[in-house]
Amino acid sequence: MSDDPYTVLGVAKDASDAEIKKAYRRIAKDCHPDLKPGDAEAEAKFKAAAAAYDLLKDPEKRAQYDRGEIDASGQERPQQHYYRDYAEAAGNPYRGRAADPDDMSDIFAEFMRGRANYGQRSQGFHAPGHNRSYSLQISFLDAVFGASQKLTLPDGDRIEVKIPAGITDGQTIRLRGKGDPGFGDGPAGDALVTVTVAPHPVFERQGDDIHITLPITIDEAVLGGKVPAPTIDGGVNVSVPPGTSCGKTLRLRGKGVKKRGSSDRGDQLIELTVAMPDQIDDDLKAFMETWRDTHRYDPRKGMPS
Incomplete structure (x- = not known):
């Protein structure tokens, strides 16, 4: 990636970690390939944002980029890296000396002169790539x-x-x-x-568990029943208990991520939320008014006023 990661995410160079994460999630939500299949421009923007976020979310990489030590793809500047490797190599008389990149330039020049002047002697230099x-x-x-x-x-x-x-x-x-x-x-x-x-767009990982939010209808919340739910293994039917409130969480054992060093898997957590219909028709309105008159209750009882 050659573009400046701050520009790609649309944030200032002094942006906080939270601002960087928020900018990335906004682009991911708008341009994710699963939400815009076949849209090459959106996919390219998403990939660029992911690469930019990958660099800037790491404090060390971000500091290196800001100092000009690495480029936007995370690659070290070749010249500086070569000097550093030579300075750290066994057999280098300057090893252990604190030096800046300009000093490394002089050391490298001296090393090359040594190769020219001493021929066979210089062939004993070995260092890892x-x-x-x-x-x-x-x-x-x-x-x-x-x-x-x-x-x-x-x-x-x-x-x-x-x-x-x-x-x-x-x-x-x-x-x-x-x-x-x-x-x-x-x-x-x-x-x-x-x-x-x-x-x-649907699944969220929480350790070895998978979390989703599943909308249910008013009648499903009141009466209960079987409702379809997605899992990472495919669709299943889950049982919603009668009288379910928003926030109730169902647990599917073994439907999460494989645990490291084990054949066991985490669980899938299904948080239920009651979704109201797009429009409240006269029948529902009349029913609820009648029901309220004879079944009034206070779910906020005990809370400070």
Whole structure:
């Protein structure tokens, strides 16, 4: 991603974490591919916002970006990174010395002069290749069940990233040896893939549990009955008890996310909310007026006035 993440999210550079999160969720809600299937422009905007949020939600990455140490895709500036790797390498006489990037420039120049002047002597320099950081956006259900996705590297190569079931937003997957080549006989660096999980329009993850809000009608709330409800495994029918109030929560055991290191799964929590009809017709109005006259009750009894 080459665009400034603050511009992508439409926030100021001194925006708070809450403002950044709110801006991202607003774009995600408006442009999510599940809500606008086939809309390439909306999908591109959503992906750009996800990448921008992935960078800015991490305090360390945000500070590095603000200092100009990494670009908008999270990549370190190549020249600065090379100097840093040489400074930290075994055998470097300047190792352990506190230095800024300008000092590193001088050290690197001296190292190159040493290679020219001492020939064979310089061939003993070995150091690991530096790591490369990438961002990968995945769907909510891919995070829940696991998946494999292809990641395109800057040089055009594509590598497969295996996403473990139950991965959470912001976790990093390490791909050994997929970073930059080492110096001399040093090993290659790693690819560090930070995962961004796209929000789902219905499901919300709470630890290993899945939470949804399910609307029910007035008659379903009063009389109870079986009503359809979505789960990450597909639709099911749930039993609504008679006399259900808004906020009552039903629990479906084992319908959540697979727990790490176990075959067990979390639960699905279904919070019920009573949805009024779009229009109150005369029959319903007359019935409720009559019912109120003979069955009046106070649900706020005991609350301070």
